[in-house]
Amino acid sequence: LLVCGDATLADLHAIVQIAFGRRDDRRHHFVIRGKTYGDGNVMPENTTLATFGFRPKERFEYEYGGR
Numbered sequence: 001l002l003v004c005g006d007a008t009l010a011d012l013h014a015i016v017q018i019a020f021g022r023r024d025d026r027r028h029h030f031v032i033r034g035k036t037y038g039d040g041n042v043m044p045e046n047t048t049l050a051t052f053g054f055r056p057k058e059r060f061e062y063e064y065g066g067r
Contacts, residue, residue: 005050009037012049016062026065033060 001019003012009030017024029038032052054060 003049006048008045008048010045013038013062016064022064028062028064031061031063 001015003015007015012030013028014024016022027039029036031037
């Protein structure tokens with residue numbers, strides 16, 4: 001998926017849910033540079049993806065239905 005830098009983590013979660021036909025009925029979180037965002041942890045609604053300053057090809061995790 002190609003997502004604009006002004007998308008928030010909440011936006012990205014919604015986009016992934018739509019793209020993969022999910023119903024948003026399970027726990028989920030992102031792990032970015034060792035810090036977990038979501039499922040009771042910090043998931044700043046106003047923090048955009050651009051805020052993280054990702055490098056080209058840098059990866060992070062999105063876990064849905066786990067933990």
